Amino acid sequence: MASKVLLRACRVTLMRKQHVLLQTPQRVMSAKGIPTDEEQAAGLERRVLQAMKKGQDPYSILKPKEYTGTRDDPHIVPSINNKRLVGCLCEEDNTAIVWFWVHEGNPQRCPSCGSHYELVHHELPH
Ligand SMILES: [Zn+2]
Numbered sequence: 001m002a003s004k005v006l007l008r009a010c011r012v013t014l015m016r017k018q019h020v021l022l023q024t025p026q027r028v029m030s031a032k033g034i035p036t037d038e039e040q041a042a043g044l045e046r047r048v049l050q051a052m053k054k055g056q057d058p059y060s061i062l063k064p065k066e067y068t069g070t071r072d073d074p075h076i077v078p079s080i081n082n083k084r085l086v087g088c089l090c091e092e093d094n095t096a097i098v099w100f101w102v103h104e105g106n107p108q109r110c111p112s113c114g115s116h117y118e119l120v121h122h123e124l125p126h
Contacts, residue, residue, distance in 0.1 A: 058124060069115030074107045078122035086117055 041049050051058045060078070067075045077084050082104040087097040090113035098112045107118040 069117075071107070071116050074116035074118040077102050077117055077119045079104070079119050080122055080124060082119075082121075084119055088113065088115060088117075090115070 038046075038049050038053075048058060048061075065076070067073050069075050075086075077086055079102075083101050085099060086102050087099050088110040089097055090110060098110055100108070100111060102108050102117045102119045104119045104121065107116050109116055
């Protein structure tokens with residue numbers, strides 16, 4: 001008799017647990033599937049991804065573009081100020097760097113090799 005009561009109690013407990021299991025919300029993946037990096041990104045990472053989508057590189061994490069250094073295609077120097085110190089390796093195997101200031105407004109030339117440099121105002125995203 002005691003064993004029948006115990007069995008009944010176990011069945012009732014199991015049925016309640018199954019009922020609870022059926023009621024718990026299931027985690028279902030959205031209709032789109034696994035979210036992408038852009039959908040998950042937040043804060044600074046999100047701003048950087050959005051800027052890169054527009055073709056911008058706000059923190060200079062990509063390799064800089066190459067310019068010929070002529071008057072028509074000067075080296076672009078991004079700056080948050082109105083001047084920036086630039087080091088020019090005039091030739092590829094030079095061991096000395098020629099340092100000079102580039103000011104906003106007028107393109108300047110390297111005093112040693114004559115390459116043109118132009119300062120472009122650069123705004124940080126935050
Ligand atoms: Zn130079």
